[in-house]
Amino acid sequence: MANAKELRKQIGSIKNTQKITSAMEMVAASKMRKAQERMSKGRPYSDHIRTVISHVAMASPEYRHQFMIEREVKRIGYIVVTTDKGLCGGLNINLLKATVKDIKNWVDDGIEIDLCLIGNKGAQFFKSYGGNVVAASSHVSENPQMSDLIGSIKVMLDSFEQGNIDKIFLSNNVFVNTMTQKPTIKQLVPLDAEDEGAERARWDYIYEPDARQLIEGLVTRYLESQVYQAVVENVACEQAAKMIAMKSATDNAGDLVDELELVMNNARQAAITQELSEIVSGAAAV
Amino acid sequence: MAATVHCSIVSAEKEIFSGQVEMVVASGTIGELGFYPGHTPLLTGVKPGPIRLKLEGGEEEIFFASGGYIEVQQTSITVLADTALRADDLDEAAAQAASDKAEQELADNRSDIDFGRVQADIQETAAMLRTIRKYRK
Numbered sequence: 001m002a003n004a005k006e007l008r009k010q011i012g013s014i015k016n017t018q019k020i021t022s023a024m025e026m027v028a029a030s031k032m033r034k035a036q037e038r039m040s041k042g043r044p045y046s047d048h049i050r051t052v053i054s055h056v057a058m059a060s061p062e063y064r065h066q067f068m069i070e071r072e073v074k075r076i077g078y079i080v081v082t083t084d085k086g087l088c089g090g091l092n093i094n095l096l097k098a099t100v101k102d103i104k105n106w107v108d109d110g111i112e113i114d115l116c117l118i119g120n121k122g123a124q125f126f127k128s129y130g131g132n133v134v135a136a137s138s139h140v141s142e143n144p145q146m147s148d149l150i151g152s153i154k155v156m157l158d159s160f161e162q163g164n165i166d167k168i169f170l171s172n173n174v175f176v177n178t179m180t181q182k183p184t185i186k187q188l189v190p191l192d193a194e195d196e197g198a199e200r201a202r203w204d205y206i207y208e209p210d211a212r213q214l215i216e217g218l219v220t221r222y223l224e225s226q227v228y229q230a231v232v233e234n235v236a237c238e239q240a241a242k243m244i245a246m247k248s249a250t251d252n253a254g255d256l257v258d259e260l261e262l263v264m265n266n267a268r269q270a271a272i273t274q275e276l277s278e279i280v281s282g283a284a285a286v
Numbered sequence: 287m288a289a290t291v292h293c294s295i296v297s298a299e300k301e302i303f304s305g306q307v308e309m310v311v312a313s314g315t316i317g318e319l320g321f322y323p324g325h326t327p328l329l330t331g332v333k334p335g336p337i338r339l340k341l342e343g344g345e346e347e348i349f350f351a352s353g354g355y356i357e358v359q360q361t362s363i364t365v366l367a368d369t370a371l372r373a374d375d376l377d378e379a380a381a382q383a384a385s386d387k388a389e390q391e392l393a394d395n396r397s398d399i400d401f402g403r404v405q406a407d408i409q410e411t412a413a414m415l416r417t418i419r420k421y422r423k
Contacts, residue, residue, distance in 0.1 A: 044301035048294065048364050052357040059327070205357075208330040209316050217331070218355055221366070225298070 004271070007264040011257055018253035024087070025246035031142060032178070032239035038143070039175060039229075039236040046229040053222045056215065057191040059204050063211040066161055067189040067219055075112040077134075077156045077165040078103065079188070080126075081172035081230050082119035083238040084138055089245035091173060091181060091237060092121040098183040099171045100129065114165055116156045118149065118231060134159065142239075144231045146224055153227050160189060172230040173237040179244065181237040188226060191219070290342055291323035293363040295349055297370040302349065309340040310363050312356055313413075321358055328358040334413035336373060336421065337365060348373035348421045352410050378418045385411035 057068055080099055082092045103113050117123045117136040126133055135152035159165050171185040207214050290306040310321045313335030321328075337349040351367035358364075388407040391399055 041299050044294075044296045045298050045366065048296045048301075049366055052355075052364055052366065055327075055357065055359065056329070203327060205327045205329040208314055208319075208328065211329075214329055214331060214355070218329070221355070 004264055004268050007260055007267065011260050011264065014253050014256050014260070018250055018257070021246045021249040021253060025243055025250060028239045028243035028246060032236060032243055035142060035232070035236040035239050036175070039232045042225070042229050042232055046225045049218075049222050049225050053191050053218065056205070056218070062204060062207075063215055065215050065219055067223075068191050068215075070190050071163075071166045073111055073166045075114060075165045076106055077114045077116060077159065077168040079116045079118065079153065079156060079168065079170045079227065079230075080122045081170075081234045082117070082122035082125075083234065084120040084140065085238075086121065087245060088238050088241040091241040092119075092125070094181075095171065095173050095183040096122065096125050099185065102169070102171075102185050103131075114156070114159065116152050118152065119234070140231060140235075142235055144228065144235065146228050149227055149231060150224070153223070157189075157223065170226060170230055172234050175233050175236045175240065178240045181241060188223065191222075288342075289323040291321070291325075291361060291363055293339060293365070295337065295351070295365040295367060295370055297351075297354075297367045299369065302367075302370045302372070303339065303347070306342050307339045307363075308342060308344070310365075311336075311338040311340075312351070312365065313337075314356065319356075321363055324360050325358050325363075327360070328356075330356050332356055332365070332367065334410040336413075336417040337370075348417070350376055350414060350417050352413075373417055373421050376414055376418050378415070381411050381414040381418065385415060 078099065080095070082095060086092070106113060113131060115126055115131050115133045117126060117133060118138075118140060120138040123133070123136050123138060135155040137149065137152040140148060156165070156168055160168060167190070168188045169185050170188045171183070173181045174184045176182050205211075288308045290308055291310075292305070293307045293310055294304040295302045308323070312319055312321075313333045315331035315333055319330065332351050332354045334352045335350070337351050339347045339349070341347060350371045350373050351365065352369045354365065354367040354370075356363065356365050385408065388404050388411060391404050392408065
């Protein structure tokens with residue numbers, strides 16, 4: 001049986017770890033509140049613009065933007081939003097698993113993949129997994145600015161415009177609640193008339209002043225808001241997942257300490273018993 | 287009861303209004319526009335200016351949008367504003383100060399100013415002031 005001194009040392013170090021994880025839990029909790037607020041502020045805009053865009057995609061507009069035209073698919077781009085730091089449970093792994101599964105389906109059909117990675121974890125993963133990474137950006141702060149993101153996204157959009165890739169997907173975690181974050185992959189371009197099975201309607205908008213200008217502006221705004229929302233949402237997910245991970249780490253450390261204390265007390269008691277029996281038998285021998 | 291249409295005004299920061307309205311009046315890129323329920327689909331840009339909603343029962347509510355887009359469907363009207371405020375929340379003093387500052391910048395005629403931005407500022411603050419003066423209760 002291990003001796004009491006060693007056990008005491010071990011308990012001490014676990015308690016230190018516990019202090020750290022519980023501090024990290026509290027930090028994550030406060031950051032999460034801010035991130036959640038930021039996320040919920042942006043949500044209505046990105047939801048509404050998505051509906052508007054899907055209406056536009058359903059209409060038969062006089063001006064068809066490049067991003068509205070479906071092409072035969074030969075190469076696909078993925079924008080994958082992950083976190084920069086770890087210690088947030090299965091958040092990144094779940095997302096990357098879902099993404100890789102999706103990618104595999106395409107690859108099996110002989111379609112090639114380009115990747116645009118936002119966040120360190122995705123970059124690390126695809127470095128070992130393999131994949132054609134065309135753009136990556138990391139160290140996106142907790143309060144992301146559109147200008148930080150636009151560069152890497154532009155690479156993708158340009159390559160779509162040049163006809164190198166024929167579809168772009170956006171893959172990120174969606175914040176459901178503190179306990180649940182859902183990996184989601186949605187199509188960014190070409191714009192799809194989502195979940196409305198209806199045939200392309202035979203109507204069109206009245207445009208004031210000019211269809212081309214309006215649709216271009218709207219599409220740009222749409223893409224920006226979708227990517228921005230994805231990143232903001234991912235930040236909220238990261239903090240929530242980190243909070244949960246750190247909470248369970250703290251709880252686990254507590255359990256470990258309890259267990260080790262029991263073992264330590266047993267060892268101490270055994271030592272005392274042994275000593276006593278030695279003394280008693282020593283006395284009896286005299 | 288008059289017919290109504292669902293209208294929502296969202297800015298990049300939040301959803302500022304959502305509900306049934308009888309009429310929407312907004313300043314589009316090429317002029318003032320009014321929408322009644324059942325309007326044919328329309329897509330237009332928004333100039334900085336007031337957006338007037340006639341609520342169910344005839345009450346009016348005024349908002350200020352600094353730019354963006356409006357999508358009109360027969361059953362819904364969506365205003366995607368860059369920034370939007372309730373007109374009551376507009377601060378005349380602050381708007382006046384911002385307007386003065388922008389005009390001063392323009393008058394200084396320095397070479398390092400972003401001309402486009404300053405002009406946009408002037409337009410926006412002028413529209414803000416117009417909205418305030420027109421609808422002040």
